[in-house]
Amino acid sequence: MTRSQKEKMLAGEMYNAADPEIQAELLLTGAWLKRYNDTLGDTAERWNALLLERLGAVGLGAVIRPPFHCDYGFNIRIGAWVYINYNCVILDVAAVTIGDGTAIGPAVQIYTADHPHDPEQRQAGLQLGRPVSIGRHAWIGGGAIILPGVTIGDHAVIGAGSVVTRDVPAGSTAMGNPARVKAGGRLPKS
Incomplete structure (x- = not known):
């Protein structure tokens, strides 16, 4: 059985980003983001209710301050x-897990979207995603x-x-472009 482009995307395989099902998901997310980002002056409870509509999982007490941007949610x-x-941007063509x-902080960008090195594949609209995982109590x-x-x-x-x-x-501290673990960059235990 042939898998859909969305199934390929979710599996981390090369997929065609112009696929109608994928484009429809982007439009749905765009409409949801408009509603979410229009709540700038609302309460965290209102934000959380909207997050639960689109995100894969939202833990107790989690807050995303608008404006927020993502591909799918x-x-x-x-x-x-x-x-x-x-102003957080999460390009979530693959899984993003935040512990x-x-x-x-403000204006952080988390990218899972990647592109093939072959220019012909890029020209054909092929993409792929690689997951990002951020552990517990990170900053x-x-x-x-x-x-x-x-x-x-x-x-x-x-x-x-x-x-x-x-x-x-x-437990490490990393900084710079590209980020490098700081010498002695382990945090003291409290």
Whole structure:
């Protein structure tokens, strides 16, 4: 049986982004984002009710401050007491998992969308996604960019403006472009 382009996307395989089913999902998410982003002055309870309509999972007490932008929403799973500040962009063609108690600063960008290296495949509209995982109680500084396929461990700290191109171990502090684990970058245990 032939799988749909959406099924290929969800499996992390090459898929055609111009597929009508995928385009329809983008339109649905666009309409949802308009409603969500129009709630800027509302309460966290109102935000949470709307998040539950579109995101894959939303933990107790989680907050995403509008404006917020994503591709689909259903590939995003955020844990309990996660705080995501203004202007976050999550390109979620693959799974994005954010662990309990994580804080994400303003204007952070999380990308799972990737493109083939072959220009003919790109010209044909083919794309793929690689999941991003952020552990529990991590702290992502404002303006950081997290690239496809990255895992950030529990209790890790990412400096503001950093570009995270590879995995960051649990308890580490990473910063810069590209982000590097700071020498002695383990956080003291409290």
